Amino acid sequence: MPTPATRDRLVAAAQELFAAQGVGATSPRQVLAASGVGQGSLYHHFPAKHDLAVAAVSATADQALAAALQELSGDSPALGRVLAYLERPRDALAGCRVGRLTSDQAVMDDDDLRATVRTFFDRLVATVAEVLTEAGVPPDDATDRAHAAVAVVQGGYVLARATGDPQAMRAAVRGFVTLLDPTTRDRPDDEESL
């Protein structure tokens, strides 16, 4: 009988395959094989590929947003929380699991999947803007800088993948961080948590 654990295994397998090869290139058959569950369970939980894609893309976006919101919340100084988000160690060569979906035609052509990606970025940018406002940045500037912060991370992934060098992302983040908070230029190298 299908169980919640079976559904979770299907979603997790789809998330990994989507990250490795894209949504459009992933078949339900591949997800079935990677998950190790029975064929009946797949069609019980996800009658159509679209249902599975929505569940897996939503799970990926939820996990990515939760990680960012954890860094951006709390009682520590606001600007430091934005730096924690920017400087989080990332698997730069793998690319952003959410950001890369914007280049996946199967995602962009699907209203539900596109809405999931949009909501992720809307909430991420809005939260960074709130924290920058809390740090004393005027609201209009905070919104622009929040867009810039999220863009630097996304573009950092593009640069790292393009050059095959994770340091390209670190340089991009460092270049933005030292402008956003000039006091960071005086940090010893070993405090750069990148």
Add this chain to the structure above:
Amino acid sequence: MPTPATRDRLVAAAQELFAAQGVGATSPRQVLAASGVGQGSLYHHFPAKHDLAVAAVSATADQALAAALQELSGDSPALGRVLAYLERPRDALAGCRVGRLTSDQAVMDDDDLRATVRTFFDRLVATVAEVLTEAGVPPDDATDRAHAAVAVVQGGYVLARATGDPQAMRAAVRGFVTLLDPTTRDRPDDEESL
């Protein structure tokens, strides 16, 4: 008989199809149909799909680099040239024709295509860094800020595509530009050439 113009038409058709649907998803047959040239000309100029892909991706990268180098060169003040590159009007929702290739598995799996993408970004970042140095930024900071500048543009494309809103890219660029050159905050709105 095949002529140079025939080759140019094939390359141009491939560039458009690659931009619209990716390299991996484009067949020589589609390029043939879009170009309107004869089948013999295709195989004369490009015996294998790989040859056509290298020619078209190189042409796209060369054109994109030439546009950036034009903005970044000249006798006007150095920082203004970097702003001209950052603030160039872009078709944000279409994405960057070169940057998007980093999400195209057919490109990343091909050493020649990947080298073309890498060379584009290496030269672009190096040139922005040179111009920032000319503007008086210390060399180490200039390299980091050049990475950040290129990343903001690339990430701006990702944000615009993710949210379906070209203003997201403009906000990201504005957020970075006002940090890079605080005097730009005093510009009247109609001087923002975005």
